Amino acid sequence: MSEITKILIANRGEIALRIIRTARAMGIATVAVYSDADRDAAHVIAADEAVRIGAGAADSSAPAASYLNIDALLRAAKETGADAVHPGYGFLSERAEFARRCGEAGLVFIGPPPEVIEAMGRKDYARRVAEQAAVPVLPTYRPDDPAMRLPVLVKAAAGGGGKGMRIVRYAADLPEALAAAQREAESAFGDGTMLIERYVEHGRHVEVQVLADAHGNVLHLGERDCSVQRRHQKVVEESPAPTISAAARESLLDAAVRLAAQVGYVNAGTVEFLVTGDEFFLLEMNTRLQVEHPVTELVTGLDLVELQIRVAAGEPLPLRQEQVSSHGHAIEVRVYAEDADHGFLPQAGRAGVVAWPRGEGVRVDAALRSFDEVSAWYDPMIGKVTGYGRDRECARETVLAALTRTRIDGLTTNLGFLSALLGSAQFAEAAIDTAWLDRNPDLPLHPRLGADGPTPFDLLDGWRLAGPPRPAQARVERSRASSSSAAAVLDGVVRAPMPGTVIALKAGPGQRVSAGEALGALEAMKMEHTLTAPHDGVVTRVGACVGDQVPIGAELFVVESPAGEEPAGEAAEGEDLP
Template sequence: MFNKILIANRGEIACRVAATCKRLGIASVAVYSDADAKAKHVYACDEAVHIGGSMAAESYLQIERIIDAARTSGAQAVHPGYGFLSENEDFAQACEAAGIVFIGPPVDAIAAMGSKAAAKALMHAAAVPLVPGYHGDDQNAELLRGEADAIGYPVLLKASAGGGGKGMRVVERSADFAAALTSCKREAASSFGNDRVLIEKYLTRPRHVEVQVFADTHGAVVYLFDRDCSVQRRHQKVLEEAPAPGLSDALRRAMGEAAVAAARAVGYVGAGTVEFIMTGGDFYFMEMNTRLQVEHPVTEMVTGHDLVEWQLRVAAGEPLPCSQEQLQLSGHAIEARLYAEHPARGFLPSTGTLKHLRMPDGVEFTIGALPGGPRAPVRIDSGVREGDTITPFYDPMIAKLIVYGATRADALQRMSRALQACEVVGPHTNVEFLRRIVASGPFVSGDLDTGLIERHREALFAPAPKPLDAALALACAALLEREGDAAGGAKCGASPWEALAHWRLNGGYQRTFNWIDIESDAPLAVTFVRDGAEQTLEYAERRAPFAWWGGGEPHEYGATLGNTRVTGRVLIDSDTFHVFCRGEALAFEWQNLLAHAADAEHGEGRLTAPMPGKVIAVLVEPGTKVEKGAPLIVMEAMKMEHTIGAPAAGIVSEVLYAVGDQVADGAQLLVLASE
């Protein structure tokens, strides 16, 4: 076994690998960029080496700098994590040339599976089922369009060297093919340095089911069962679970054996994932990821094995810890990816400081079970801490929330409660959206497919009732406590001598708190009245006795409103009060009439960036006449393309940024004048 390894990655996967190293007594070395100088993974490792600027291209994608860091630190091996250089054959080759063990498959296997077209040819030879499509070398645009026409629409354009939903487009008709091909190739070149594409028949309502495989240098190959990753947005996974619901034993075995055949076909070694697309009882090979997957924890939970430990042992030349016959499934696990993003705005990434971060009670990086051991009901894999900043440079994941239950129903219930316990103040998150999916009828019943979110969009994004009265009561309690005696600190049971600000010689005390519900932008006026020992709150023509108290823990409050008692937590950020109660999150802005209010400028024809990023295409010039919805500028952020469309018909009078420019969130991009 190794004495020291370097982890060529960042975030939660770097922390995750470091945790296994620590358990096994292996020293770990982190690498970090300018933006990550104080990141969690830097402190999770025994040593850390700076490798460059904040952009991934300046640091985590710099092969020579990482090799130098491994040499100078004395690391015997490099673990690539996932993303960045994890599936880069040049990096694996560079490690080999430097005499450093690459904790991953052989270079030839990476090369074979790195090209989706070559992989399809190998799978065809190995008798692994394939989706009808075109995987050829000829990339002539007219030929590609002809192949798509022959396959029949809809078709799926995919970057041959891609992954993670990047460089992927669904084309519904021949007339849309050329534009989709141009966009797909541009994003593929930007993300992978290779604009080659392949075409597949787009299957309607398919499931995305993948099989975890492992191979050693002694010729053994096993599969560690399957995972369902069908719930996706923008072709990227949101929820994953193991085992995949509804598979018969025969189908599960057939998929596992096909995955093993795929691994053998390329002489595979280490951890890999064979991804299948499934309709009914039929399954087809999509691709093989030659690395550890983001969703590997659910497999660890239901098998009881540490897959990172397996990687280290196999890379050190040891045989696989288990044979196929020894591997067993037990229980059910679900993983939810907690992202900083705006679900209602097309899942655009969100940035900002994590001013408050509280996760459910759980165990960080604890495997579900070693054989015969107890299983952790909740596991949290995270690469950030409270106070860290979600930047525009990397993936906006905050944490992976993994739960285990004896049955799928148990796991669902546990996930629902765990999501209710998540509290984030700072960037926008998808917590509420995840809760809605987990509680939705299709997900609960296991009616899964990759179009679930789009098909149920209306229900998943519909306004939902929230405990407004209870949350307002807690917000008022927090405000009263913050202002103390000067504004009305009349806590339940407080001495009358502590409430002098409320005392009046010939009458009671009354004050109206003006709030804005941030989600709906609706004004909410709440009147607080104290008359002697009695307190009331009046809101929307409803008046009820009111008492409140601060909890023993920071940010905890309780209140009674009439006959209703409520407890919760209130986080105050300037004049914004974030209230977490009854499993819901609400936010109110207190309209402090004594302070200056900033006037928000929303001029007609003003077009702003929906997130920080880089301009990669300007599609118009001054004087261009455009219709509503016409594409104007293409931005790249968090490794994804986002097209800015015209909010109304008009004439472009000024373009404020050029290709290559970095823009801030909310920056005006161009000026659109009325026609």
């Protein structure tokens, strides 16, 4: 066994704080690493030591220069005398090369062996392992396969988290979807290999938490339902899964354990399934700790990070399968800096006053403090609020009450959206699937539970608390791109909806374009956003080049209608003007 006395945490934000909390309770020292954008971040202050990572005096805010910089991370571990590395999730957590190089440097990697990460980190190889373990998989197709049945899902063979995924319903859209998903996958994972597989319209996303040691013991810690998603990324997670039958649950749990045993898994991991009726199919295996691990911890009473550390040190698991039990229900919501009313566009900027909720049954995992900066360099998730109760309804009400006590000034967040979501009759009845949010863009208008009649705030007469009525307003229709576009458009001008990097230009000056046609693509906060033409016309100006870093509101394209023609694009939502 290896004694672990100091852990370098190769990550940032709330997961770094989460690891620090358990390590401190175990008497283990911690080392935080930070980029220039995170110089004053909460995890930097909380750790016993902190090291800036990056090359020379250059700005190390970009992930490639900091949290993805293996050489810099290994140097930091050596300089501080760390004997172990915890990768958290995201960044290098599922990079086999990082795990391998940690081992070569004499560091304990708190995660599975590199060969297992390499095998299960690739969805194509994971399919083969699943077939060997008699775990069902979805059919896949070649791009030119005459047997292909639409719709299909294009997804990256490496990585996860919704990056490099596109739903394709029409054959003509497949080439562009493949190209866009490939670019996103190469940027996020350094690997653009794609899979095309059958898309199940009304499936549920149910995953199983597994834990294995180096002594041949493999356990499951129950399942989680993660069906509420946008952009193929999870928004709400809960345990236990509310709609699967006892027989389906038993089959899922057994399949996950078989898969982990088949590949020789060690440490914590998650086997993800798509469930439709009593059928289920393997989606992928995540070879790391999951964002949603708090719901499992709340219903089982186990500390997954502590178990990870003990397994990495060579200890056998301290419990048997029959000793694992689940009690009550837990629901977690992810709080994002994003505009839920406009395509869930990520937001960046400085927060004002921030107050996270407290109370019985409430758990908060967050690193955002008052007046912190939310950088455009990283994922827009700023925290997680989890509620625990004796049953699902109790947990739901706990989270709803906690959200009302959450305050984040100065940033556009999804707090209101989360309240509407959990307060909807559909969520309360668990009548949801992975495409539920896509089918319900008007979610806030859905019937709420426990309606107590109209209040002054429900009336559109200008009433205000402690003040005169708001003045009458006019509604002005403005031209805007289609709802699938990330562009903010005014009078044919397509502007950057957030700070980001221009990664593709598809139209140049003088080119005639149609409404909704792709003009280019912007990458921001780990996501790719397509910029589209607001109406038929001619591109008269392109304001950036591929590779340019652009600020929010930057003028990227101008599309003018030919003389004498009215713009034929989609009418915009009305905006209220004083």
